[in-house]
Amino acid sequence: MRFRYLMPLASLALVAAASSGHALKRQARPVSAKPAQQAAEPSQNAPLTPPSQETTGPLTRPYSTRVVAYQIDARLDPKKKTIDATETLRYHNLTGQPLDTFPFHLYLNAFQPQSTFMTEVHQMGTRGTGSDSGWNPKHYGAMTVRSFTVEGMGDLTGQMQFVHPDDQNANDRTVFQVKLPQPVAPNDWVTFQIAFHDQLPQVMERTGYRRNFFMVAQWFPKVGVWWHGAWNCHQFHANTEFFADFGTYDVRITVPSNYVVGAVGDKVSTVQNLDGTKTLTYQAADVHDFAWTASPRFHDVEDSWTGSAGLVHIHLLMSPGNGSSTARYLHALKGALAYFDRSYGPYPYDTITVVDPPNGAIDAGGMEYPTLITAGTSWWMPKGIREPEVVVIHEFGHQYWYAMVATNEFEDAWLDEGINSYSEVKVMDALYGAGHSMFDLHGMTAGDSETQRLSYLSRPDTDPLTRFAWQYMNSQAYGAVTYGKTATVLLTLEGMIGQQTMKRALRTYFLRYRFTHPTGADFLNTINEVAGRNLDWYFDQAVSGTNILDYEVLSLRSSRVKWWESRGKGQPLYDNLVLVHRKGDFVFPIRVRIRFDDGKTVDAQWDGRDRWIRFSYVRPDRVVSAEIDPEHKVWLDRDVFNNSRTTDFQGLATGKLAVYCQFLEQWASQMLAWLS
């Protein structure tokens, strides 16, 4: 999912920030892939062994351990905005122990005034809605289980019980569980037969209808995940996404004959019915969710792309009036397919569908499902505002960091959203140019890295990346930290270990953990392993901590060594003192570039462990400037305007400008924070 920036206002903020000349153009990124020379690190552990192996062989099906097999037969009533369906779920008990209790998600029940989801939205806001917004009955959504039977055990509808693993809200009905009369033995299959009825909400939180457009997501009873020795089946929260096991889906969808449909997986048949409807059958394997969309007004633009795993069919379902974005979507999508294929590994599915929501249904945009993503644009979108591009690139990235590397989005949101925000930056920069990839209008520019950093700066110290998604201070903090901070942490890491090592680490992580449910430790251990050194000192502060990184040049001073002697006695020697201060609680090794009046420079290293350091140089020249992080690799540094100082006269001028720019930068990030 992508936090939605209301583009007109966001553009304003960007324009204002860009026109300051500094705030967004903070860093001209070096193109060199050379790893930064490291100062002594706070904890120097022995280097780790390089990665033993990379699974690079060809993929053969099944790609995943298929725990679930869903067969669903669904009929849409476009007038009532309802779906009636039957579901057969075969579940393979691979837990190694007998199971007699099964929890299920009923996500659509979140769209009710007393649900945990809506309570949190009301209190703290969310992606699509500001906090404290009133209840609109059109946003009512519900999923009702009409019957629940288990093969060989009979009708257990009466055994269904709503449970609340995360809070005490008795009115939340997003998770139910059923206790079976007898357990399912290890390695056995159990078959559930469920009849259910959906009431779709008017589009909110990526789901629902708008006129005759339908985005049908999180719409069927979905079993929890047995993970780390227990059921993992969280309630639906304002800031949470999803978690599910891999398996197969065989879904029949009945809609009016004139509707155009897009869905996860491949369409295998179309049958015209006598009552003016048609039934489409979709199949997907090695995926962990199924969503679909339908509208009589979609224009299905077909295309294809060939990568290292073969041909990929592209369906772009365009809404009326948005035709001018078609080529932009396709360029971004193919660019992302190529970048990921080249950098991280193959895209193994044979299809990808992009849904362009119609005017008025933008809340359905910017969301990911396996092989199906939703985009977002408008008819007026200028070329220089790359909103259509960044949404497609972000959501496509989730095919890797969510659909294939299927982390627990409830508990480890940074592993999908954050890693994805980082790779979004890499693709945006590769396709549209670092420094102006996001915004390039009338000479004013902003890159995606700068945007991520601004987002991070709006809430720099509220929560660690590792916080469960629903436990963040509020939805702004969730957005700033999960997306912006993770991207900024990984950009800084890239500055430490080098672009190529970073790419190799992500590639190794992807190839090793695709089609599984890895954890944060799996990710960080992979980085340590590929980098060949232990970076836990960094992760402890940047990932598990809320430390603020901020260094400043406090003063420059130059005085004659023999200051008591009168001037004019030959070439004087100067004692040059540079005072550098660690303002934040984040300990990080830094480099300081010190320039003298003969034009020569010296790079000084500091491990940053003490609160300050004084560098001293005795030479015939006087110091004129000092700059922390001269190659602009430490994206986490909160305040870059105190990173450099020049001797008196210039220093004063820079100081005033810095205050002005800092004000604008803070104003712009505040603006983005309100909007996200």
Ligand SMILES: [Zn+2]
């Ligand atoms: Zn996302």
